[in-house]
Amino acid sequence: MTTLDAARFATGGRRMRGRITAAWWYTVAGVLAFEVIMALLIVSVSASLTDSGLEVALVAIGSAIWVAATVPLLIAYRGRDETDPVRGRTLALLLVCALCGAGAWLVTGMWVATVFAIAQPIVMLDWPRGVRVRIVIAITILLAALWFIDVQRHVDTNSATFAFFTVATPAMTVLTLWWWDILLMLDTARLSESRTSAAQERLRIATDLHDLQGHHLQVIALQLELIDRLWERDPAAAREHVRIARESVDDARQGTRDLARGFRTVPLADEIANAADLLQAAGVRTEVHVDARSSDAPVDVFGPVIRETTTNVLRHGGGSWATLSLALSDGGVWRYEIANDRASQGAPAIDGSGLEGISRRAAEAGGGVDVDQDGARFAVTVSVPATGGPA
Incomplete structure (x- = not known):
């Protein structure tokens, strides 16, 4: 989930x-x-x-x-x-x-x-x-x-x-x-369906992780048993099985990372669509503009940014409308912007820790963050170069 x-x-x-x-x-x-x-x-x-x-x-x-x-x-x-x-x-x-x-x-x-x-x-x-x-x-x-x-x-x-x-x-x-x-x-049925979907997703993750780790652990156990038998009479063969066991450990680690990355990585168009659905379910009128080339944008940067900014709009915005856009400028810079109105001009639209995390992610990719407060309108724009250079 x-x-x-x-x-x-x-x-x-x-x-x-x-x-x-x-x-x-x-x-x-x-x-x-x-x-x-x-x-x-x-x-x-x-x-x-x-x-x-x-x-x-x-x-x-x-x-x-x-x-x-x-x-x-x-x-x-x-x-x-x-x-x-x-x-x-x-x-x-x-x-x-x-x-x-x-x-x-x-x-x-x-x-x-x-x-x-x-x-x-x-x-x-x-x-x-x-x-x-x-x-x-x-x-x-x-x-x-x-x-x-x-x-x-x-x-x-x-x-x-x-x-x-x-x-x-x-x-x-x-x-x-x-x-x-x-x-x-x-x-009540909607909440039950949501909980059931979450439980099924957790079960699927647990099953995949069990199959992956179970296979590698079984291989490692067999290699260790062979090492124990060969250690005294054939040290060279034992060292070879040690190498194979190490490779199995590396494969298990890499497989776990790939499994986690597969669950974390969602296409940006889907991320923005999910964010829009969440905002609309909360009663916020939402407009979405996504570049047709969004699949080329850096998912590892914009994915967490989309989730963080959406959560902050729900937590602090309290307004009636929001716009989300992701586009590639002529200068080769990806720009994601989320704007919304606030219930009161004095209410914070995003907390300090959230903005700091967004800025850090953008800076690591050579980009930057721009925050615009104009009356009741609050906008956060994250710019990341498509080539990896400074934005």
Whole structure:
């Protein structure tokens, strides 16, 4: 697993969790919007059924209390465990909602408004899978029947909008929460897939290393056994086997280096594409410009630089956009530039140790680093000559 992959688990993972958290609050806002609309409609109906301003004010206060009482139930839905939907605190909140519904009935005389006040929080409880569906179907049918009864009793519902929201809001609430459940499952599956991929990669590396080292160690063991047998009666042959054993040791070391280099070396176009994917997953709008001749650029210099600068953008940038480019100038100099905006001009865009490491790598290749800070824009440009001379 590359350094960029590790950063994807760390900073990128936290950013994705942040986006999931934002989606949860969008879900909460959507459900509360349904409830606020219903509260306003009930107040409107109350105003049309009574001439008493005091009664209308009491209904408005009760509606506000009802909305406030449903908020803890809605927030508790996020940490549900589907084991015990009814607890002491939940019962207290349901009692408050029932009292608010009773107050609405005293003013309006509408059964549908009274039952809705307790039905809406019920569908938001932590019911086991499959139970909530049956409950919401039963509540929807009950509310529709009560609305029909109220109409037959000549209770003015003021508008068809009131009837629609009263009957449909519990179902719309459940659909909204169901959308959140799906989003949460997808995020969990994404994290599980990432961990599984990392585990498979570690297993593959372990297998390759075992095969490589196992072969050479077996050869060395056989050579040492022959040396032990030949040391006294044929020293010349023993020394020859010592030489062969040394060669096997050198081959094992070189094979290990080649194996590690094969895992570390990634084409620069892929490095930049991976960096762009990581930035986009963190919510950063990203543009990429890569020279078609990027395969000729020094991978050992630019590879770590790309990973380091990408990690620093995620760690310190906090902005909304970033651009990455790798191009060969007419003077035969490879230039890699990463630019981004910062959440605040005072926030550091890259730490000192990271910039020092980038400068050291560029200097070893005869190149240099240029840092440009222009207001909220921060850019790091690394220049390395294609011929190995000074940039």
